[in-house]
Amino acid sequence: MxxxxxxxxxxxxxxxxxxxxxxxxxxxxxxxxxxxxxxxxxxxxxxxxxGLDFDNAQxxxxxxxxxxxxxxxxxxxxxxxxxxxxxxxxxxxxxxxxxxxxxxxxxxxxxxxxxxxxxxxxxxxxxxxxxxxxxxxxxxxxxxxxxxxxxxxxxxxxxxxxxxxxxxxxxxxxxxxxxxxxxxxxxxxxxxxxxxxxxxxxxxxxxxxxxxxxxxxxxxxxxxxxxxxxxxxxxxxxxxxxxxxxxxxxxxxxxxxxxxxxxxxxxxxxxxxxxxxxxxxxxxxxxxxxxxxxxxxxxxxxxxxxxxxxxxxxxxxxxxxxxxxxxxxxxxxxxxxxxxxxxxxxxxxxxxxxxxxxxxxxxxxxxxxxxxxxxxxxxxxxxxxxxGVTRPDQARELQVEAAPLDVLGAELLNLTIPPGSRLHGVEICELRLPAPAAINLIIRDGTTLVPSPTTVLLEGDQLLIVATSATREATERRLRAVGRRGRLAYWHGEYGDPDPAPAPGNESGDAPNPPSRRRR
The missing domain is CATH 1.20.1530.20 (Na+/H+ antiporter like fold)
Incomplete structure (x- = not known):
């Protein structure tokens, strides 16, 4: 050639x-x-x-x-x-x-x-x-x-x-x-x-x-x-x-x-x-x-x-x-x-x-x-x-990705709050993530902000969370639980299992009413 x-x-x-x-x-x-x-x-x-001729099956x-x-x-x-x-x-x-x-x-x-x-x-x-x-x-x-x-x-x-x-x-x-x-x-x-x-x-x-x-x-x-x-x-x-x-x-x-x-x-x-x-x-x-x-x-x-x-x-x-x-x-x-x-x-x-x-x-x-x-x-x-394998009104599950922080023995979790998630309207302090996991940065509407304990999460927010390898699973479970049932997830028996159970009294599959939209 x-x-x-x-x-x-x-x-x-x-x-x-x-x-x-x-x-x-x-x-x-x-x-x-x-x-x-x-x-x-x-x-x-x-x-x-x-016109490219290719006929070589082997x-x-x-x-x-x-x-x-x-x-x-x-x-x-x-x-x-x-x-x-x-x-x-x-x-x-x-x-x-x-x-x-x-x-x-x-x-x-x-x-x-x-x-x-x-x-x-x-x-x-x-x-x-x-x-x-x-x-x-x-x-x-x-x-x-x-x-x-x-x-x-x-x-x-x-x-x-x-x-x-x-x-x-x-x-x-x-x-x-x-x-x-x-x-x-x-x-x-x-x-x-x-x-x-x-x-x-x-x-x-x-x-x-x-x-x-x-x-x-x-x-x-x-x-x-x-x-x-x-x-x-x-x-x-x-x-x-x-x-x-x-x-x-x-x-x-x-x-x-x-x-x-x-x-x-x-x-x-x-x-x-x-x-x-x-x-x-x-x-x-x-x-x-x-x-x-x-x-x-x-x-x-x-x-x-x-x-x-x-x-x-x-x-x-x-x-x-x-x-x-x-x-x-x-x-x-x-x-x-x-x-x-x-x-x-x-x-x-x-x-x-x-x-x-x-x-x-x-x-x-x-x-x-x-x-x-x-x-x-x-x-x-x-x-x-x-x-009925899934419900048309069910909010999309959180998709969590991780990047290792080898020196600290920790991982950087990255998730975006999807439409319909009950994370909308929840204050960061209400998440009660397992220590020492913490939300370090929020990307909202193309801008970044360092959150305080009273910062309210909104649909579309991209969260950057640092968690140790030992607490990553518990952190993901808590985020899933709140995403499905809101800040009182544990009171409703929701613990963030990978396969969500239907809400008590909501076996028909109807989605719960979303929280009111508010910004802080």
Whole structure:
């Protein structure tokens, strides 16, 4: 490549990156997963658009798998262990047995309705049986859901990529007849067990090293943590185990240990995750030829309906029934099973393996992801309200972020008082935060003020609170309690639990009257 060609490639790459960032902003405003617009950018730049020809499925598979590893490392780093630890059992069953049930139901439907042979039907069932956390949470950020619902969907999405990848690899190398069930089960168990062990071991090594070694610059800590996640992914792959589960667990362990500069690490990981998503989806958009898609519309709609109305509900019901999950939450979890990056990447595996009809599968999967994300994505919030999983008049929960103050053993908490919060009108002295937590600064209407004990909090105020690590949880609980029930929260039996209980005498879900608006 000559120097002018390099400059041209960098110019095109930078323009595509900025266009994708703009698309992410647009997707957030209209309530759609950004993956759809990233795919659209790739299609527009591709051979039927601006003319960039990309048809290397093997390169797409390699880059896509690497991008998935980075996305899952970031997912593990930003996942709260306290939110998912009590949900590991149901999430694990959903991510393993649930995937198996979904594969069988989808494959049976594709075989009977579309006349696919069993190898292609099983391949298609395995490809589309993985849910995508990034797609789900892109449209759930503003929906006040119980933490057990979001935690279960998050944990399932982090764990179910590995079994589906294993099944796709098995079916891609199989003959026309279904492979031996014992071989499949043994392969899945080996890959999951060895991948999990390697991910946990490498994470513990990383935690021990970063706690004992003082690096010369803050920016090196995020690089080191992501580096350990990549090592876990590669080590598991070298052992013919699941690199996906290894990288996710490595990120989960390191993200929930007390490592230096956790806030910087999280910001870096989120940026790297966004870059991986943009690269992945734009590349997959380039890989697809739009003029070949119309012939796959009927099959994509049929398989999508089988998955949405039969395979996903049956798998959720079969897996969650023993855990006594309320039927409303089961129904929502079933509807929230969005598909995203993983199915399209997995669709490249049979193409690379030379499976007959694999290109048709790629087009079917691409259209299925696009069409059913458009259907499910915007409808998640209304479906949650319809099922009673959340209330339309419920004030948005406080979203608290933390930045460590390593020298003091404390953390800087940052929250914004949302509309409808009962924190409005409360004096700071009435909060009674646990000592030594204190509100140090308020940002109001673009200006800052140092509060006094009698300063009244208002909607839209951004609060900066310093709390020790030992009192952070109690501080967040008190803020949540007052945000829900006002200054007399404890009198009403509200103690700021992550999942709010309905107010006594207010089981209908009606919001309490907000306090009068006043400024001081």
């Amino acid at each position: 000559t120097l002018p060609q390099l400059y041209l490639a960098l110019l095109v790459g930078g323009a595509v990156l900025l266009a994708s960032i703009a698309a992410a902003r647009l997707a957030h405003r209209v309530g759609l997963p950004s993956l759809l617009l990233f795919l659209a950018v790739g299609v527009v730049v591709g051979e039927d658009g601006l 390169l797409a598979q390699a880059l896509g798998t690497t991008a998935l590893a980075i996305i899952l490392i970031e997912g593990g780093l930003t996942t709260s262990w306290s939110n998912i630890r009590r949900l590991l059992a149901p999430a694990g069953v959903l991510a393993t047995a649930g995937v198996g049930v979904s594969v069988l139901v989808t494959a049976t439907g594709a075989h009977l309705l579309l006349g696919m042979d069993w190898q292609l039907a099983l391949l298609l069932g395995a490809i589309v049986s993985s849910t995508d956390a990034a797609a789900v949470f892109a449209v759930l950020r503003s929906v006040p859901l119980p933490s057990k619902v979001t935690g279960l969907v998050e944990a399932e999405s982090g764990f179910n990529d590995a079994p589906t990848i294993i099944l796709v690899l098995v079916f891609s190398g199989a003959a026309a007849d279904p492979p031996d069930l014992a071989h499949i089960v043994g392969n899945v168990l080996y890959q999951l067990a060895v991948g999990a062990v390697l991910g946990l071991l490498i994470a513990r090594v990383g935690v021990g090293a970063l706690r004992r070694i003082a690096l010369p610059a803050t920016g090196l800590y995020p690089l080191a943590i992501v580096g350990f996640g990549i090592i876990a992914f590669a080590a598991a792959g070298a052992a013919n185990a699941s690199g996906i589960i290894a990288s996710y667990l490595a990120g989960l362990v390191m993200g929930n240990c007390r490592l230096p500069h956790r806030a910087a690490t999280r910001s870096f990981a989120e940026g790297l995750g966004w870059l991986a998503q943009i690269t992945l989806f734009v590349m997959l958009g380039l890989l697809v030829t739009p003029t070949q898609l119309p012939s796959a519309i009927g099959a994509a709609l049929a398989v999508g309906l089988i998955l949405l109305l039969a395979a996903r509900p049956i798998s959720v019901l079969a897996c969650l029934l023993p855990f006594r999950v309320p039927w409303r939450e089961q129904a929502f979890i079933s509807w929230a099973g969005l598909r995203g990056a993983v199915p399209i990447v997995l669709a490249t595996f049979p193409v690379v393996a030379g499976v007959s009809g694999a290109r048709d599968l790629l087009h079917i999967v691409f259209l299925l992801v696009v069409v059913f994300t458009l259907i499910q994505g915007p409808s998640l919030a209304p479906v949650a309200r319809l099922l």
